[in-house]
Amino acid sequence: xxxxxxxxxxxxxxxxxxxxxxxxxxxxxxxxxxxxxxxxxxxxxxxxxxxxxxxxxxxxxxxxxxxxxxxxxxxxxxxxxxxxxxxxxxxxxxxxxxxxxxxxxxxxxxxxxxxxxxxxxxxxxxxxxxxxxxxxxxxxxxxxxxxxxxxxxxxxxxxxxxxxxxxxxxxxxxxxxxxxxxxxxxxxxxxxxxxxxxxxxxxxxxxxxxxxxxxxxxxxxxxxxxxxxxxxxxxxxxxxxxxxxxxxxxxxxxxxxxxxxxxxxxxxxxxxxxxxxxxxxxxxxxxxxxxxxxxxxxxxxxxxxxxxxxxxxxxxxxxxxxxxxxxxxxxxxxxxxxxxxxxxxxxxxxxxxxxxxxxxxxxxxxxxxxxxxxxxxxxxxxxxxxxxxxxxxxxxxxxxxxxxxxxxxxxxxxxxxxxxxxxxxxxxxxxxxxxxxxxxxxxxxxxxxxxxxxxxxxxxxxxx
Amino acid sequence: xxxxxxxxxxxxxxxxxxxxxxxxxxxxxxxxxxxxxxxxxxxxxxxxxxxxxxxxxxxxxxxxxxxxxxxxxxxxxxxxxxxxxxxxxxxxxxxxxxxxxxxxxxxxxxxxxxxxxxxxxxxxxxxxxxxxxxxxxxxxxxxxxxxxxxxxxxxxxxxxxxxxxxxxxxxxxxxxxxxxxxxxxxxxxxxxxxxxxxxxxxxxxxxxxxxxxxxxxxxxxxxxxxxxxxxxxxxxxxxxxxxxxxxxxxxxxxxxxxxxxxxxxxxxxxxxxxxxxxxxxxxxxxxxxxxxxxxxxxxxxxxxxxxxxxxxxxxxxxxxxxxxxxxxxxxxxxxxxxxxxxxxxxxxxxxxxxxxxxxxxxxxxxxxxxxxxxxxxxxxxxxxxxxxxxxxxxxxxxxxxxxxxxxxxxxxxxxxxxxxxxxxxxxxxxxxxxxxxxxxxxxxxxxxxxxxxxxxxxxxxxxx
Numbered sequence: 001x002x003x004x005x006x007x008x009x010x011x012x013x014x015x016x017x018x019x020x021x022x023x024x025x026x027x028x029x030x031x032x033x034x035x036x037x038x039x040x041x042x043x044x045x046x047x048x049x050x051x052x053x054x055x056x057x058x059x060x061x062x063x064x065x066x067x068x069x070x071x072x073x074x075x076x077x078x079x080x081x082x083x084x085x086x087x088x089x090x091x092x093x094x095x096x097x098x099x100x101x102x103x104x105x106x107x108x109x110x111x112x113x114x115x116x117x118x119x120x121x122x123x124x125x126x127x128x129x130x131x132x133x134x135x136x137x138x139x140x141x142x143x144x145x146x147x148x149x150x151x152x153x154x155x156x157x158x159x160x161x162x163x164x165x166x167x168x169x170x171x172x173x174x175x176x177x178x179x180x181x182x183x184x185x186x187x188x189x190x191x192x193x194x195x196x197x198x199x200x201x202x203x204x205x206x207x208x209x210x211x212x213x214x215x216x217x218x219x220x221x222x223x224x225x226x227x228x229x230x231x232x233x234x235x236x237x238x239x240x241x242x243x244x245x246x247x248x249x250x251x252x253x254x255x256x257x258x259x260x261x262x263x264x265x266x267x268x269x270x271x272x273x274x275x276x277x278x279x280x281x282x283x284x285x286x287x288x289x290x291x292x293x294x295x296x297x298x299x300x301x302x303x304x305x306x307x308x309x310x311x312x313x314x315x316x317x318x319x320x321x322x323x324x325x326x327x328x329x330x331x332x333x334x335x336x337x338x339x340x341x342x343x344x345x346x347x348x349x350x351x352x353x354x355x356x357x358x359x360x361x362x363x364x365x366x367x368x369x370x371x372x373x374x375x376x377x378x379x380x381x382x383x384x385x386x387x388x389x390x391x392x393x394x395x396x397x398x399x400x401x402x403x404x405x406x407x408x409x410x411x412x413x414x415x416x417x418x419x420x421x422x423x424x425x426x427x428x429x430x431x432x433x434x435x436x437x438x439x440x441x442x443x444x445x446x447x448x449x450x451x452x453x454x455x456x457x458x459x460x461x462x463x464x
Numbered sequence: 465x466x467x468x469x470x471x472x473x474x475x476x477x478x479x480x481x482x483x484x485x486x487x488x489x490x491x492x493x494x495x496x497x498x499x500x501x502x503x504x505x506x507x508x509x510x511x512x513x514x515x516x517x518x519x520x521x522x523x524x525x526x527x528x529x530x531x532x533x534x535x536x537x538x539x540x541x542x543x544x545x546x547x548x549x550x551x552x553x554x555x556x557x558x559x560x561x562x563x564x565x566x567x568x569x570x571x572x573x574x575x576x577x578x579x580x581x582x583x584x585x586x587x588x589x590x591x592x593x594x595x596x597x598x599x600x601x602x603x604x605x606x607x608x609x610x611x612x613x614x615x616x617x618x619x620x621x622x623x624x625x626x627x628x629x630x631x632x633x634x635x636x637x638x639x640x641x642x643x644x645x646x647x648x649x650x651x652x653x654x655x656x657x658x659x660x661x662x663x664x665x666x667x668x669x670x671x672x673x674x675x676x677x678x679x680x681x682x683x684x685x686x687x688x689x690x691x692x693x694x695x696x697x698x699x700x701x702x703x704x705x706x707x708x709x710x711x712x713x714x715x716x717x718x719x720x721x722x723x724x725x726x727x728x729x730x731x732x733x734x735x736x737x738x739x740x741x742x743x744x745x746x747x748x749x750x751x752x753x754x755x756x757x758x759x760x761x762x763x764x765x766x767x768x769x770x771x772x773x774x775x776x777x778x779x780x781x782x783x784x785x786x787x788x789x790x791x792x793x794x795x796x797x798x799x800x801x802x803x804x805x806x807x808x809x810x811x812x813x814x815x816x817x818x819x820x821x822x823x824x825x826x827x828x829x830x831x832x833x834x835x836x837x838x839x840x841x842x843x844x845x846x847x848x849x850x851x852x853x854x855x856x857x858x859x860x861x862x863x864x865x866x867x868x869x870x871x872x873x874x875x876x877x878x879x880x881x882x883x884x885x886x887x888x889x890x891x892x893x894x895x896x897x898x899x900x901x902x903x904x905x906x907x908x909x910x911x912x913x914x915x916x917x918x919x920x921x922x923x924x925x926x927x928x
């Protein structure tokens with residue numbers, strides 16, 4: 001016999017005293033949203049005869065993908081991004097509604113591409129809109145951390161599912177502090193980006209191709225397996241992943257350029273514990289993209305924020321975004337910054353949580369509470385709680401301290417609506433004002449109402 | 465009010481029901497040994513007026529040491545080791561009583577030094593003894609994993625306490641499987657050792673010196689701080705430490721030799737997750753040596769095994785070894801090997817446990833149970849149990865999952881004798897027959913009787 005109890009502790013205590021195995025869960029009433037009838041929608045989706053099989057196929061598809069690192073190249077080449085085209089994180093947005101850090105990153109990107117000489121001249125360019133366009137990274141097979149701005153000259157990792165040839169992409173990580181993705185666009189930021197285009201990108205391309213051709217491409221999904229045994233949750237702790245990237249590319253990098261440049265590249269990568277984030281993100285997207293378009297599936301395939309809106313996409317609802325206002329994270333601040341300085345949640349990096357790591361795997365990375373706040377028991381409890389809204393466990397990504405339980409995989413819109421438990425994201429915080437950069441890191445959830453909105457659409461589409 | 469309960473669970477339960485804070489401890493009767501009166505000795509040592517202060521000074525001395533990587537060089541140079549001198553792990557032993565793996569390593573070492581052409585001719589050399597000598601690593605400021613054999617041509621890490629100039633040393637790690645330290649001595653083993661002397665050692669020396677002179681020497685104690693947040697306990701998991709060593713030396717290594725050799729060195733180090741063990745061990749010895757010779761202190765400053773005997777040295781008893789028979793570990797075996805193939809416990813690597821990591825820090829490295837056996841709850845419980853026999857916690861070496869509690873530091877002979885809790889060591893297992901190599905990994909403790917023996921000597925030396 002197995003009993004699940006909620007609310008009435010007395011009942012659980014009495015059962016426990018009688019040696020009945022009892023699982024205590026944190027139940028809340030279903031979430032609601034204006035204009036939707038969650039209970040009716042839940043019933044309709046629950047009765048969709050396609051649902052169980054569709055979710056099984058979605059889970060199998062996600063868990064079946066192995067991401068290999070096959071190339072590195074400029075976005076102009078690997079994404080066909082053209083002059084004046086700008087990608088950004090999150091669901092679609094225009095300049096007018098763009099937040100400070102997204103504006104700052106776009107301004108820096110415009111200067112990097114030579115569209116303006118001075119980043120301060122860029123707002124007029126974007127406000128006019130004639131010669132430039134904004135588009136979500138997710139619409140072009142890419143993901144971008146924080147502002148997520150991609151311009152044609154930026155070099156990108158290329159990850160591939162070798163079985164299908166599907167690919168995903170992400171820029172190279174700049175480091176922390178005053179960097180473009182946090183909305184900074186000063187001369188140092190642009191100088192670093194130019195070095196990344198002139199030296200870092202080409203050397204990494206040479207090394208990635210050399211490894212690929214000699215030994216087969218690096219298995220990035222497999223690196224994530226190891227990271228989760230090494231205190232990384234792969235969103236805000238990527239230290240072990242970064243070091244394993246150095247290990248796997250180092251011997252080939254030595255042959256990729258002159259000693260001075262190779263040494264600089266090793267130092268740059270080794271000095272940036274977040275370098276691997278930009279490999280973790282497209283790995284997660286590559287897996288989740290495998291579940292896109294499975295009719296009847298209630299699995300979330302993307303969570304992304306543009307600094308103004310938080311959006312999700314769901315396997316059974318095609319390319320539609322369900323959006324609501326991005327929240328401000330609760331966490332720890334750098335220096336003298338405080339909550340008033342923080343921009344609302346921004347970035348495609350919540351793709352890690354969508355795939356079951358990041359905030360979902362904090363149990364395996366308890367040291368992260370020193371960065372994002374909270375306590376070690378919180379971190380353990382968070383992973384356990386996320387299992388309540390997940391469809392499956394990932395047998396390749398396990399958490400040793402939870403007795404090697406697989407990470408919670410496949411956020412189920414119906415479970416979120418039924419339990420009121422929202423996905424837990426851990427995140428960096430950008431300054432609200434363009435140009436500031438990072439101000440802290442913390443914990444945040446999506447706006448609750450986007451899940452009933454997605455549920456309502458699933459209910460409309462449900463088979464009868 | 466705080467109550468410590470033992471044995472009678474009913475008492476603890478009743479106190480708990482009355483909201484009294486209760487700490488349940490696992491009490492056992494004091495250990496005993498033939499010819500010693502543990503109770504009388506405990507009383508005498510407990511009443512030694514120097515004890516509390518001596519142990520405080522011993523703890524402060526150990527915790528005050530920071531180990532810096534200052535050089536790499538052949539043992540002939542950094543230890544003044546001469547032709548025919550062989551160092552080995554553990555307390556003193558002669559050829560006649562040496563176990564299979566120690567004999568195998570000595571035979572390979574003799575061939576490496578050109579004392580014999582064929583390792584199979586070496587036993588006669590050692591049995592005769594005229595032209596060769598055996599001496600513990602610990603007697604020459606060194607530590608050696610497993611057989612721990614050091615010969616003059618082997619290159620060694622040199623660690624220094626910059627405040628005092630004290631140094632410790634350890635060979636470079638060969639990797640796993642058929643390697644000299646596990647008693648293998650085939651042609652592959654010797655070829656690898658020659659490459660380590662010709663290429664690996666000189667390139668590492670160049671890199672270590674370049675880093676030392678340009679940025680200051682690498683802080684190895686600090687790397688251990690990070691490792692403990694990355695799933696390494698630094699005895700049988702050294703993966704993160706190895707990667708951080710690559711990170712810290714990589715940029716300088718690029719300038720240390722031609723690209724082919726640099727690439728080979730990066731690949732060799734990156735392919736051996738245990739490479740850092742040989743840095744962790746001398747770091748621990750450097751710290752513990754600071755407590756040697758503190759009269760009245762009951763702190764263990766070395767635990768070491770030669771494959772036949774397990775020995776400890778204690779701060780308050782000078783250079784005396786207290787020895788008993790080494791035990792066979794209980795664990796997991798490689799391939800078709802089983803318990804009958806395993807040699808008793810061997811190696812100086814228990815210096816890690818003596819310093820509070822390794823088996824003492826398994827809580828921070830739960831993935832290790834897949835290597836050494838046991839369960840994740842066992843790993844957590846082991847670290848908690850080791851605190852019961854330790855004098856202090858290390859504020860620099862903390863365990864995130866235990867809410868950043870410091871590692872249990874300074875094994876107290878009196879606590880071991882009083883509680884019957886023996887230090888928990890995790891270890892590799894060598895094949896009992898010379899030449900076999902590694903057969904598994906597991907968990908082991910010292911022979912219980914060496915602690916009452918040390919206690920008896922402390923009692924003799926106690927001030928009245």
